[in-house]
Amino acid sequence: MNEQIIQVKDLTFKYEPAKNNTLSSVSFAVNKGEWLSVIGNNGAGKSTLALLLIGLLKPQSGSVFVCGMPLNEETKWTIRRHAGIVFQNPDNQFIGATVQDDVAFGMENLNMPVEDMRQRVTEALELVGMLEHREADPSRLSGGQKQRVAIAGVLALHPDLLILDEAFVMLDPRSRRELLATLKQLRAEQGLTILSITHDMNEAAASDRILVLKNGSVANSGLPADIFSEEMDVEAPFSERLRRLLMSKERRTPESYLTESEWIQWLCK
Amino acid sequence: MQIRLNQVSADYQLGPVHSPRVLQDVSLQIAPGTFTAVVGPTGAGKSSLLKVLNGLLLPKSGWAEVGDIKIDSKTSKKALKAVRKHIGMVFQFPESQLFAETVEQDISFGPLNFGASPEAAHDLAIKMIRQVGLDESILQQSPFSLSGGQKRRVAIAGVLAQEPEVIALDEPTAGLDPSGKAELMSLFKQWNKCKRLTVILVTHDMETAARYADDAVVMDQGKVVYHGSVRSLFADSEKLNRWQLDVPEARRFQLAFETYSGIRLPNVCLTEEELAEALIGVGRV
Ligand SMILES: Nc1ncnc2c1ncn2[C@@H]1O[C@H](COP(=O)(O)OP(=O)(O)OP(=O)(O)O)[C@@H](O)[C@H]1O
Numbered sequence: 001m002n003e004q005i006i007q008v009k010d011l012t013f014k015y016e017p018a019k020n021n022t023l024s025s026v027s028f029a030v031n032k033g034e035w036l037s038v039i040g041n042n043g044a045g046k047s048t049l050a051l052l053l054i055g056l057l058k059p060q061s062g063s064v065f066v067c068g069m070p071l072n073e074e075t076k077w078t079i080r081r082h083a084g085i086v087f088q089n090p091d092n093q094f095i096g097a098t099v100q101d102d103v104a105f106g107m108e109n110l111n112m113p114v115e116d117m118r119q120r121v122t123e124a125l126e127l128v129g130m131l132e133h134r135e136a137d138p139s140r141l142s143g144g145q146k147q148r149v150a151i152a153g154v155l156a157l158h159p160d161l162l163i164l165d166e167a168f169v170m171l172d173p174r175s176r177r178e179l180l181a182t183l184k185q186l187r188a189e190q191g192l193t194i195l196s197i198t199h200d201m202n203e204a205a206a207s208d209r210i211l212v213l214k215n216g217s218v219a220n221s222g223l224p225a226d227i228f229s230e231e232m233d234v235e236a237p238f239s240e241r242l243r244r245l246l247m248s249k250e251r252r253t254p255e256s257y258l259t260e261s262e263w264i265q266w267l268c269k
Numbered sequence: 270m271q272i273r274l275n276q277v278s279a280d281y282q283l284g285p286v287h288s289p290r291v292l293q294d295v296s297l298q299i300a301p302g303t304f305t306a307v308v309g310p311t312g313a314g315k316s317s318l319l320k321v322l323n324g325l326l327l328p329k330s331g332w333a334e335v336g337d338i339k340i341d342s343k344t345s346k347k348a349l350k351a352v353r354k355h356i357g358m359v360f361q362f363p364e365s366q367l368f369a370e371t372v373e374q375d376i377s378f379g380p381l382n383f384g385a386s387p388e389a390a391h392d393l394a395i396k397m398i399r400q401v402g403l404d405e406s407i408l409q410q411s412p413f414s415l416s417g418g419q420k421r422r423v424a425i426a427g428v429l430a431q432e433p434e435v436i437a438l439d440e441p442t443a444g445l446d447p448s449g450k451a452e453l454m455s456l457f458k459q460w461n462k463c464k465r466l467t468v469i470l471v472t473h474d475m476e477t478a479a480r481y482a483d484d485a486v487v488m489d490q491g492k493v494v495y496h497g498s499v500r501s502l503f504a505d506s507e508k509l510n511r512w513q514l515d516v517p518e519a520r521r522f523q524l525a526f527e528t529y530s531g532i533r534l535p536n537v538c539l540t541e542e543e544l545a546e547a548l549i550g551v552g553r554v
Pocket residue numbers: 015016022040041042043044045046047048049088413414415416417418419444446
């Protein structure tokens with residue numbers, strides 16, 4: 001039980017020697033099968049953290065364990081087979097000339113039979129609703145379509161750990177909910193672990209735990225309900241915003257954070 | 270500045286082949302000083318519509334009009350340059366519009382190009398970077414060494430610095446943190462109210478559409494299927510379902526509450542403020 005898939009200890013990083021730390025002594029762990037949301041202001045260091053987790057940047061000090069291995073020059077390739085990342089801007093990520101080539105590309109060093117590869121490409125494109133665009137040039141898609149292809153590329157790798165850096169921002173709300181439901185299902189079936197960087201507080205509220213980054217440090221971490229009750233300067237999901245607003249109007253309100261359906265029941269008591 | 274599209278159809282040329290029609294027979298009129306949200310599913314043609322206004326995608330048939338400049342399949346590069354002076358455009362992916370070595374050069378490019386003195390351009394860059402909530406010190410950095418949300422803010426600052434009459438924003442809040450989103454949307458609203466800036470906002474975020482826009486355009490499969498007030502769009506569940514649009518959260522909460530309690534709130538609530546007042550009105554809180 002509670003096998004830890006990510007362990008980060010005292011991670012410190014700066015982009016340039018003369019500058020301040022971008023991340024200062026960041027420590028946290030993520031359990032297998034957990035869904036962790038990472039939130040924080042623009043420039044807080046979230047994307048930097050994601051790049052450090054898969055060895056695309058090297059920390060000044062501190063250590064990272066992913067999937068039971070210490071992250072270093074030798075292990076980073078193995079780790080990247082188990083941990084997939086969807087970057088903030090999908091344009092940076094396309095290599096193939098067609099959508100299906102692009103999705104297949106990531107699997108090339110997995111040494112698997114071509115048939116299996118095709119199968120996985122089809123499955124992944126199906127999951128994100130892009131199968132009909134398999135022949136299209138990925139650079140000539142709409143914003144939301146690009147983002148889906150980027151997600152398919154990572155899902156095809158069947159990762160144990162999925163790192164999402166604002167991977168849903170260009171999706172319409174329905175597609176966003178559908179994809180989140182798909183990921184939840186993969187988590188239940190295959191024990192997928194998800195670390196999702198997001199500004200969407202509804203998404204964060206639906207996750208298992210939230211990690212708040214402020215100016216490169218971990219400011220708080222806990223259950224969504226606790227984070228939204230404790231961190232009053234963190235923007236909250238709708239039900240909590242309504243509660244805060246009514247409190248400021250000195251009205252009768254629930255005592256602490258409630259989900260929307262709990263709120264409605266409370267209103268009808 | 271008046272904007273009109275008259276029976277515009279457009280596609281993208283892919284070598285010898287054409288993509289399927291991405292805009293089909295679109296007619297639309299956007300009055301000066303209005304604030305319009307363009308919504309619709311992925312691939313509906315929203316970004317393509319903005320590209321037509323900015324001359325990046327020319328109509329195959331039909332024409333568009335920006336002020337007194339007409340855009341059709343034969344419009345010259347020079348006329349398109351004039352169009353871009355009036356319409357400021359913030360692209361869906363901000364990376365695609367940042368190009369200079371420093372943030373300051375990026376922001377002052379437009380003003381210098383349109384004849385501002387170096388001093389005036391410098392002062393404007395400082396003013397704009399503050400308006401989008403960034404520190405002045407960022408002006409000397411490379412735009413490529415910024416975080417996603419910082420890039421978005423710089424792209425917006427660069428467009429505002431050109432003081433356009435019309436601003437076309439493609440998912441401007443994607444990547445912004447919640448407070449940045451509120452600040453920047455309020456800024457657009459303020460320019461819309463005080464300077465009569467025409468704002469055209471493409472967004473998937475119904476909260477933003479409901480809170481800031483007055484009018485809504487719904488696109489579906491390359492066609493404009495609705496153009497009217499935001500409020501009547503969000504009051505019409507049947508239409509929203511047909512076009513697969515979400516309702517704003519306040520409205521969703523309202524509908525769930527009304528179903529559960531059997532109590533009807535007197536008006537359609539689009540924001541938490543409106544919902545709070547309505548709940549106070551019926552004596553529930
Ligand atoms: N390549 C780089 N070189 C130098 N500084 C950088 C670089 N990338 C990011 N930074 C700086 O490091 C800090 C953290 O950036 P990071 O991209 O990790 O933020 P973030 O939390 O992901 O923000 P956002 O929500 O805007 O995406 C920012 O101040 C940014 O300007």
